[in-house]
Amino acid sequence: MQKFTELKVWEQAHKAVLEVYRLSSGFPSDERYGITAQLRRAAVSIPTNIAEGSKRKSNAEYARFLNVAEGSLAETQYFIILSRDLGYLTEENAESLTPQLAEVARMLHALRCRVEEMSE
Numbered sequence: 112m113q114k115f116t117e118l119k120v121w122e123q124a125h126k127a128v129l130e131v132y133r134l135s136s137g138f139p140s141d142e143r144y145g146i147t148a149q150l151r152r153a154a155v156s157i158p159t160n161i162a163e164g165s166k167r168k169s170n171a172e173y174a175r176f177l178n179v180a181e182g183s184l185a186e187t188q189y190f191i192i193l194s195r196d197l198g199y200l201t202e203e204n205a206e207s208l209t210p211q212l213a214e215v216a217r218m219l220h221a222l223r224c225r226v227e228e229m230s231e
Contacts, residue, residue, distance in 0.1 A: 115162040120218035124158040124180070127211050131187070134208070138199045146199070150190040156183035157215065170230035177223040184216050 115121050131154040138147045157180045164176025191212070195205035 115158075115165040118161065118165070118222070120215060120222055121158050121161045123211070123215050123218060124161060124184075127187075127208065127215055128154045128158060130208060130211065134200060134204050135194070138194070142199070146190060146194060146197070150187065150194065153183050153186040153190055156180065157187065157219075161219070170226050174223050174226045174230060177219060177226060181216065181219055181223065184212060184219065188212055188216075 128151075131150060135147050135150055160176045160180035160183065164173040164180070167173045167176065188209075191200065191205050191208050194200040195202060
């Protein structure tokens with residue numbers, strides 16, 4: 112099995128996390144334990160589950176972790192929308208993350224489908 116750090120989807124997810132951290136550093140301090148923490152946790156969960164799943168014994172388990180990553184990605188997308196609507200992110204900053212996350216979603220879905228095929 113390929114090292115997770117060599118997977119393009121992991122690399123793109125990691126870049127998205129770095130961008131989420133950069134952009135959320137300007138959120139109000141009273142949101143430190145609220146939306147800031149939730150957004151960051153959801154974003155970090157994406158590459159974390161890709162990494163953890165890649166070390167599982169079966170492809171079925173790997174696919175399950177990839178599916179969890181997909182769920183975390185959807186959660187991250189929602190928190191970006193919420194942050195924009197609350198005025199914590201500018202429209203421009205939110206829009207800069209949208210295509211990046213959409214690309215990760217596409218890649219993640221394709222990888223999960225391939226892994227599921229191998230487990231059949």
